[in-house]
Amino acid sequence: MGILSVELSGQLLARFGDRFSISKALREQHGRGESHHTPAIPDAVVFAQSTDDVAEAVRLCAAAGVPVIAFGAGTSLEGHLSAVRGGVSIDLSQMSQIIRVSAEDLDCTVQAGVTREQLNAHLRDQGVFFPIDPGANASIGGMAATRASGTNAVRYGTMRENVLSLTVVLPTGQVIRTGGRARKSSAGYDLTRLFVGSEGTLGIITDVTLRLQGVPETISAALCSFESVEQAVGAAIAIVQLAIPIARMELMDRA
Ligand SMILES: Cc1cc2nc3c(=O)[nH]c(=O)nc-3n(C[C@H](O)[C@H](O)[C@H](O)COP(=O)(O)OP(=O)(O)OC[C@H]3O[C@@H](n4cnc5c(N)ncnc54)[C@H](O)[C@@H]3O)c2cc1C
Incomplete structure (x- = not known):
């Protein structure tokens, strides 16, 4: 069970019941985002349902010197969720009110x-x-x-x-x-x-x-072609400088 002591596991189990898990599949799912970074899996996962739940999980882990990692939807692209020193992943997906x-x-x-x-x-x-x-x-x-x-x-x-x-x-x-x-x-x-x-x-x-x-009353979209990236950038700058209320601009290549 890595760095999780029997005492801390017992405390988390007593507080969270089946919202505390050391299942390998769940831990693997929580040790990675959607990026290419090498996953590093936490020692346990806690599913929080309230601020008090989070505070209690953090307090128990802090007292034992065990790292915690917040987990939202797991869409990070920067390797944020790798539990490089193990610890407890605190999953907030059930805090959906x-x-x-x-x-x-x-x-x-x-x-x-x-x-x-x-x-x-x-x-x-x-x-x-x-x-x-x-x-x-x-x-x-x-x-x-x-x-x-x-x-x-x-x-x-x-x-x-x-x-x-x-x-x-x-x-x-x-x-x-x-x-x-x-x-x-x-x-x-x-x-x-x-x-x-x-x-x-x-x-x-x-x-x-x-x-x-x-929500704007009307929305329109347009596709503009340019001979060069410089021209496209120039147009983007001019649109902003002219205070045209544009919501999105995306630069795309031919493909
Ligand atoms: C196809 C795709 C396109 C994307 N495009 C963009 C883009 O254009 N711009 C952009 O900014 N991002 C983009 N992302 C990245 C991603 O969506 C963002 O990083 C997103 O904000 C992460 O939210 P999450 O809930 O998935 O967090 P997670 O991936 O679960 O966590 C990300 C980080 O936030 C921390 N965290 C999560 N919840 C909490 C919390 N409640 N309190 C404290 N810390 C917390 C985690 O510990 C971790 O460090 C893209 C991702 C994908 C898959």
Whole structure:
């Protein structure tokens, strides 16, 4: 069982029951993302359903000096999920509750395991949507942790511009809330921006308050051909400089 002591396994089993697993198949699934990096499998997997679950798993592992790795949807392309020193993978996929949507305030709060497709399906009849689209159906917690972007970034920015506040479990197991729903605040350190992009190293995000966008009344798409990459880049720069409200621009080759 690697670095997991009998005592820690017993404590995790007592707290999480069948949401604690040392099954090889599950551990293998949690030791890799979707990249070519060599997988390194954790010693156990815990499925969290609440902030308290995450805090308790982190507290127990911290007391035993065992590493923890947050697992969202496993779509990372950078080898983030390799358990290079073993430890416990804390899977947040069962934290999939949409806690609150305020379409008129253009924001919502979701548990970290909610995926972006799940959120947009929930929002579809409310005139608003969540614009960050990294291609994969990633979790909102994982997207905040990796400061995800996507083809809409030219208009809507990345997770950095779209996360308003977070609930985070620190490495000690302490729970903090960063930021608030107000668009503007200069009170205290900007901890939200510190955790966005911290790749699971500073804490585990358990819920996220997100900015939403109105669905445009009309959308059109076009394909333009250029003789050279320089011309294509020049056109992209001119479009942005002329403040044309473009949502996506992608550069493609002939193939
Ligand atoms: C086909 C494809 C296209 C992609 N295109 C893009 C793209 O255009 N732009 C882009 O940015 N990314 C892209 N990605 C990468 C990927 O989708 C992002 O990295 C995504 O944000 C990861 O989210 P996840 O839920 O899958 O996280 P995971 O892969 O599960 O985890 C990624 C990292 O975040 C940490 N983490 C996960 N959840 C939490 C949490 N709740 N709290 C703290 N840390 C956490 C993990 O420990 C790990 O370090 C693409 C991936 C695929 C497969």
